Amino acid sequence: xxxxxxxxxxxxxxxxxxxxxxxxxxxxxxxxxxxxxxxxxxxxxxxxxxxxxxxxxxxxxxxxxxxxxxxxxxxxxxxxxxxxxxxxxxxxxxxxxxxxxxxxxxxxxxxxxxxxxxxx
Amino acid sequence: xxxxxxxxxxxxxxxxxxxxxxxxxxxxxxxxxxxxxxxxxxxxxxxxxxxxxxxxxxxxxxxxxxxxxxxxxxxxxxxxxxxxxxxxxxxxxxxxxxxxxxxxxxxxxxxxxxxxxxxx
Numbered sequence: 228x229x230x231x232x233x234x235x236x237x238x239x240x241x242x243x244x245x246x247x248x249x250x251x252x253x254x255x256x257x258x259x260x261x262x263x264x265x266x267x268x269x270x271x272x273x274x275x276x277x278x279x280x281x282x283x284x285x286x287x288x289x290x291x292x293x294x295x296x297x298x299x300x301x302x303x304x305x306x307x308x309x310x311x312x313x314x315x316x317x318x319x320x321x322x323x324x325x326x327x328x329x330x331x332x333x334x335x336x337x338x339x340x341x342x343x344x345x346x347x
Numbered sequence: 348x349x350x351x352x353x354x355x356x357x358x359x360x361x362x363x364x365x366x367x368x369x370x371x372x373x374x375x376x377x378x379x380x381x382x383x384x385x386x387x388x389x390x391x392x393x394x395x396x397x398x399x400x401x402x403x404x405x406x407x408x409x410x411x412x413x414x415x416x417x418x419x420x421x422x423x424x425x426x427x428x429x430x431x432x433x434x435x436x437x438x439x440x441x442x443x444x445x446x447x448x449x450x451x452x453x454x455x456x457x458x459x460x461x462x463x464x465x466x467x
Contacts, residue, residue, distance in 0.1 A: 231416040231435050236426030253428055255401045257458035258378055260428070262405075281375045285382075285454055287407060296351040306356030308373055308380070315351050334405055336456055338377035 245269070252344045259344045261335040265289075267324040274319040280337040282311045289331030290323040365389070372464045379464045381455040385409075387444040394439040400457040402431045409451030410443040 234240070234253070241249035241262070247269035253260040259280075267289075274294060284291075291303045295317045303309065311317045322331040337344075354360070354373070361369035361382070367389035373380040379400075387409075394414060404411075411423045415437045423429065431437045442451040457464075 231432060231437070232430045233415065233421055233423065234428045236424070253403060253430065255403060255430060255458060256432075257401060258403070258456065260403055260405075260456070262426075262428070281377060283373060283375060283378070283380055283456075285380075285405075285407075287405075295353065301353055303353065304356070306382075308354045308382070310352045310373065310375060312351060312376075317351070334454065336378065336380070338375060338458055 254340050254344055257339050259337045259341045261337070261341075261344070263333040263335065264328075264330045265322045265324075265333070266330055267322055269322055272318045272320040274316050276311065276314045276316045277337075277341075278314050280339065280341055281313050282317075282338075283336040284309045284311075285334045285336075287332035287334060288328065289325040291320060291331055291333060292323065293318060293320040374460050374464055377459050379457045379461045381457070381461075381464070383453040383455065384448075384450045385442045385444075385453070386450055387442055389442055392438045392440040394436050396431065396434045396436045397457075397461075398434050400459065400461055401433050402437075402458075403456045404429045404431075405454045405456075407452035407454060408448065409445040411440055411451055411453060412443065413438060413440040 241251045244250045247266035249264040251262040286303045286305055286307045296315045324330045361371045364370045367386035369384040371382040406423045406425055406427045408425055416435045444450045
């Protein structure tokens with residue numbers, strides 16, 4: 228991707244990758260973004276890490292109840308940010324949707340590009 | 348930064364870097380995040396690029412009226428995403444704050460780390 232670009236929010240541009248989990252991916256040259264819209268009914272996610280990518284996450288709306296390299300659970304809400312280094316397990320996530328939409332919105336950011344996202 | 352970490356939203360953790368422009372920076376090993384809260388009264392920003400960093404931006408709240416590699420102005424709102432390759436000029440920005448806060452909230456994401464942000 229080498230041209231400037233703008234993507235307006237469009238609910239139709241999200242793809243359901245697991246039941247209740249909608250995702251829209253944006254890839255640069257050195258990083259990937261995953262914009263998640265996750266329904267409160269979604270089962271708990273796996274607790275694992277990814278060896279090749281460091282990750283930031285920003286909660287945009289709703290809440291995330293998860294674990295980050297620990298047995299302790301953390302409750303995050305809008306404006307909260309987390310960082311998972313390469314290989315650091317995270318997840319075991321529950322989602323408490325925003326009352327307006329029933330969804331939790333999260334922007335996950337990966338460096339370098341997540342290769343499996345090139346086909347997402 | 349090599350430990351997992353969580354930063355809860357705290358208005359006190361933002362620093363005013365220009366009049367009306369509050370910023371909170373997060374650095375990983377290969378990327379930087381700038382969480383902006385920008386008042387509608389902020390004068391137009393410069394129109395320029397940065398040679399070493401590609402950039403994504405996500406509008407979280409409020410609106411951004413700006414230019415991205417073009418004379419044409421673009422109006423972005425919540426959930427909209429933009430991409431500026433290295434060197435691509437962007438800015439000349441006006442900000443229309445969310446009615447609830449009077450602020451535009453934007454997450455800018457840079458790869459690699461913006462060196463000047465290491466001291467931010």
